[in-house]
Amino acid sequence: MKKNVGTHLIALMAGMLFVFGVCGVGIAADPIKIGVAGPHSGDLASYGIPTTKAAELVVADVNAKGGILGRKIELLIEDDVCKPEIATNTATKLLSAKVDVVVGHICSGATKAALGIYKDSKIICISPSATNPGLTQSGDYPNFYRTIASDDxxxxxxxxxxxxxxxxxxxxxxxxxxxxxxxxxxxxxxxxxxxxxxxxxxxxxxxxxxxxxxxxxxxxxxxxxxxxxxxxxxxxxxxxxxxxxxxxxxxxxxxxxxxxxxxxxxxxxxxxxxVYASGPKDTSANPLSIAAEKAHKEKYKSDPGAFYINAYSAMLAVVNAIEKAGSTDYEALSKALKTEWVETPIGKIRFDDRGDAIGAGFSVYQVQKGKYVELK
Amino acid sequence: MDWEYFFELLLGGLTRGSIYALIALGYTMVYGIIQLINFAHGEIYMIGAFTGLIVISVLSLLGLNHIAIICIAAMVAVIYSTAYGYTVEKIAYKPLRNAPRLSALISAIGMSLFLYNYVLLAQTSDFLPFPNLIPEFEFMEPYSHIFSSNELVIIAVTAIVMISLTFLIKFTKIGKAMRATAQDKEMAMLVGVDVNRVISATFIIGSATAALGGILIASHIGQINYFIGFIAGIKAFVAAVLGGIGSIPGAVLGSLVLGWTESFATGYISSDYEDVFAFIFLVLILIFRPAGILGRTDTEKV
The missing domain is CATH 3.40.50.2300 (Response regulator)
Structure with a gap:
C-alpha cells in the first residue's frame, strides 16, 4: 500500500511537470490568470459571492475587448470558507495553478493566513473587504493592497x-x-x-x-x-x-x-x-458605480451584494495596473498600483506605500437643516 | 472640592432616583400585598410612555397649548396603563394566586415578554423622538446650565406622588384595607375586606405611577423605543430590593440611593463601571441588612 502511494505520487509529479512544461512553451496565447478567493459556501458565502460576480463581469468586459496586452484573462475561483486554516490551502492551490494576481480574500483572518504564502511567491493580493488595520500598517505584507478603508x-x-x-x-x-x-x-x-x-x-x-x-x-x-x-x-x-x-x-x-x-x-x-459624523464616501452619483450595478442587474437579475463595488474596483485596478506595467511581473505591478491613478466605482484611486487605497474611504458629514451633508 | 459639580451630580442622581422611585413603588406595593415580583411592571412604564407619545402626536395636530397637551397626555397614559396593569393582574396572576409562587413569577416573565413584543409588533422597533413639552420656566433660567426645568418637574411630581400615596395608605379606607391585606390576607378576608378589590387597586396605583415616570423621563431625554421598560424595570426592582421590598418609604429611599450611587460613581470614578458600582453597593447593603435598608426580616416564613 505504502509503495503504491509512492508510485502514484511520482507519476503525479511527473504529470504536473509535463503540464507546466507545455504551458511554458505557448507564451503568446497564454491567458493572464487571476485568482479569486473568498467564502463561496458556508455561513459567510454572501460576503464572498458578490466578489466573484464582480470579477466575472469585469473579465467578460475586458475579454470582449480583446483582453489586455493581447492576452485574455482567466479566472480561478477558490473557496476559503472564511477560515484561516482553509485559506492556506486555497492559497497553495492557486499558486500551483500559477496565478498572476489574487483578488481576495474576503475575511481579515483568512486574508492574513494566506498572505504569507503569496508573499513568499511574490504574488500580489488585493482584497475588497479585509479591514483589519494591521494588514497594511504592520508592513509585513508588501504584496497586499485593498480597496476598502481600514478600521482605523x-x-x-x-x-x-x-x-x-x-x-x-x-x-x-x-x-x-x-x-x-x-x-x-x-x-x-x-x-x-x-x-x-x-x-x-x-x-x-x-x-x-x-x-x-x-x-x-x-x-x-x-x-x-x-x-x-x-x-x-x-x-x-x-x-x-x-x-x-x-x-x-x-x-x-x-x-x-x-x-x-x-x-x-x-x-x-x-x-x-x-453634529459631525463620518461615513463611507457617497458613491451613488459615480457613473462607474451606476454602470457596475446596472451590469449586475442585467446579468444576474438581482441587486449586488456586500463588497461588490469594492471588488469591481479591485478588478479594475488590477487590469489597469497590468496594462500600465506591460507585464505581470511583481515589481512592475507594484509600481503601477502605487503610481497609476484609475477611475473605479469607489472613486479615482491609487494605492499608498502601505497598500491602502488613496481616494477611497470615508468623508465627514455634518447635520445641516435636518440632513447629513458631505463636507468636501 | 468643586461644589457646583457636586450639586450637578447630586441633582442628576436625584432626578434619576425619582424616576426609579416612581417605578419601584409598583414593585414594592405588589410584593407587599401578594409577595409577587411583577416583572411585567417595566413594560407598563414603557406602555405609558408610548401612549403619551401617541396622544401628544394627535393633540399637537389640534394646536393646543403645550401645558394642556402634556397634562391630557399624562392623564390618558395613566388611564391606559392602569387598564393594562389591571388586566395583566386578572389574566396572568389571579388564576395563579394559590399556585406555588414560582408559577406566578414565570407568568410575570411571560407577560413582560408578551407586552414588549406586542408593542414592538404593533408599533415599531425604531427609536422615536419624544417632544419636549415641559416649558422652560423663566425663574429657572439663571440655573438652567445646572438644573433644567424638566428635572425640577420630575422631582416635584415624584414628591407630590409620594406625599399623596403616603396620605392614601395612612388615612383612607382603601389604604387601611391594603395594610390589612399585606399583614394577613386570610384574616383580612375574614373581617370583610374585599381582597380582590384591594389587589386590583394596588396594581392600578403602581401602574399609574409607572406611567407618570414613563412620560416624564421620555420628555426629559427626548426618545423612546419598545425596550426602555426592561432596563428601567430591572433598575427599579434593584432599588426596591435595596430599600427593602414591601416597604414604600424603602422603595423611595432605595431608588434615591441607587440614583446617587450611579451618578457619583460616574462623576468621581468612571462611567465604565456605573452598573458595577451600583450592584456592589447593593451586595454590600444586603450583606449587612439582608432585608434591605428599611425592610423587616420576616421571621414567620423561615
Whole structure:
C-alpha cells in the first residue's frame, strides 16, 4: 500500500511537470490568470459571492475587448470558507495553478493566513473587504493592497478633521464599550495622543441603553472639552447630544458611521444640528458605480451584494495596473498600483506605500437643516 | 472640592432616583400585598410612555397649548396603563394566586415578554423622538446650565406622588384595607375586606405611577423605543430590593440611593463601571441588612 502511494505520487509529479512544461512553451496565447478567493459556501458565502460576480463581469468586459496586452484573462475561483486554516490551502492551490494576481480574500483572518504564502511567491493580493488595520500598517505584507478603508481610517479622518479643520485642543473621547465603538475610540485616542496637538481630557465608556447620561454629560462639561468624539451607535449618541444641548453646552460632537444614520436626526431633532459624523464616501452619483450595478442587474437579475463595488474596483485596478506595467511581473505591478491613478466605482484611486487605497474611504458629514451633508 | 459639580451630580442622581422611585413603588406595593415580583411592571412604564407619545402626536395636530397637551397626555397614559396593569393582574396572576409562587413569577416573565413584543409588533422597533413639552420656566433660567426645568418637574411630581400615596395608605379606607391585606390576607378576608378589590387597586396605583415616570423621563431625554421598560424595570426592582421590598418609604429611599450611587460613581470614578458600582453597593447593603435598608426580616416564613 505504502509503495503504491509512492508510485502514484511520482507519476503525479511527473504529470504536473509535463503540464507546466507545455504551458511554458505557448507564451503568446497564454491567458493572464487571476485568482479569486473568498467564502463561496458556508455561513459567510454572501460576503464572498458578490466578489466573484464582480470579477466575472469585469473579465467578460475586458475579454470582449480583446483582453489586455493581447492576452485574455482567466479566472480561478477558490473557496476559503472564511477560515484561516482553509485559506492556506486555497492559497497553495492557486499558486500551483500559477496565478498572476489574487483578488481576495474576503475575511481579515483568512486574508492574513494566506498572505504569507503569496508573499513568499511574490504574488500580489488585493482584497475588497479585509479591514483589519494591521494588514497594511504592520508592513509585513508588501504584496497586499485593498480597496476598502481600514478600521482605523475613520478614526484617523475624524481626528484629522478635529485637529486640522476645527483646530480643537481639548477633546473628550467616549464610547459605548462595544466592539465597534470601543475599537473606534481606542484608535481616536491613540491618534490624538500621537499628534501631540490636542489633549484627551476624558476617556470613558458608557452603558448602552441607560436611562439617561446626565452624569457623563456633567463630567464632559467639567473637563472643559471643546469637543466630544463618540464611538458607538445613534441611540446613545442622540441621548448624549440632547442632554448636552439642554444643559446649554455648545460642545462640538463628532462621531462615526454608527451615528451617520437618519434615525439620529429624527430622534435628536433640532439638537442634531451641527453634529459631525463620518461615513463611507457617497458613491451613488459615480457613473462607474451606476454602470457596475446596472451590469449586475442585467446579468444576474438581482441587486449586488456586500463588497461588490469594492471588488469591481479591485478588478479594475488590477487590469489597469497590468496594462500600465506591460507585464505581470511583481515589481512592475507594484509600481503601477502605487503610481497609476484609475477611475473605479469607489472613486479615482491609487494605492499608498502601505497598500491602502488613496481616494477611497470615508468623508465627514455634518447635520445641516435636518440632513447629513458631505463636507468636501 | 468643586461644589457646583457636586450639586450637578447630586441633582442628576436625584432626578434619576425619582424616576426609579416612581417605578419601584409598583414593585414594592405588589410584593407587599401578594409577595409577587411583577416583572411585567417595566413594560407598563414603557406602555405609558408610548401612549403619551401617541396622544401628544394627535393633540399637537389640534394646536393646543403645550401645558394642556402634556397634562391630557399624562392623564390618558395613566388611564391606559392602569387598564393594562389591571388586566395583566386578572389574566396572568389571579388564576395563579394559590399556585406555588414560582408559577406566578414565570407568568410575570411571560407577560413582560408578551407586552414588549406586542408593542414592538404593533408599533415599531425604531427609536422615536419624544417632544419636549415641559416649558422652560423663566425663574429657572439663571440655573438652567445646572438644573433644567424638566428635572425640577420630575422631582416635584415624584414628591407630590409620594406625599399623596403616603396620605392614601395612612388615612383612607382603601389604604387601611391594603395594610390589612399585606399583614394577613386570610384574616383580612375574614373581617370583610374585599381582597380582590384591594389587589386590583394596588396594581392600578403602581401602574399609574409607572406611567407618570414613563412620560416624564421620555420628555426629559427626548426618545423612546419598545425596550426602555426592561432596563428601567430591572433598575427599579434593584432599588426596591435595596430599600427593602414591601416597604414604600424603602422603595423611595432605595431608588434615591441607587440614583446617587450611579451618578457619583460616574462623576468621581468612571462611567465604565456605573452598573458595577451600583450592584456592589447593593451586595454590600444586603450583606449587612439582608432585608434591605428599611425592610423587616420576616421571621414567620423561615
Amino acid at each position: 481610517a475613520q478614526a484617523q479622518l475624524d481626528v484629522d478633521f478635529a485637529l486640522n479643520t476645527l483646530k480643537l485642543k481639548k477633546i473628550a473621547v467616549i464610547h459605548d464599550k462595544g466592539d465597534y465603538g470601543k475599537g473606534f475610540a481606542e484608535f481616536v485616542k491613540k491618534f490624538l495622543e500621537e499628534s501631540g496637538k490636542a489633549e484627551v481630557v476624558l476617556y470613558e465608556g458608557i452603558t448602552p441603553g441607560a436611562m439617561d447620561y446626565s452624569a457623563i454629560v456633567q463630567k464632559v462639561k467639567r473637563s472643559k472639552a471643546e469637543a466630544v468624539i463618540y464611538g458607538g451607535y445613534h441611540p446613545e449618541a442622540s441621548k448624549i447630544v440632547t442632554q448636552m444641548r439642554k444643559k446649554k453646552m455648545k460642545t462640538v460632537f463628532i462621531s462615526d458611521d454608527g451615528v451617520k444614520d437618519d434615525t439620529f436626526i429624527k430622534v435628536a431633532g433640532e439638537f442634531a444640528e451641527g
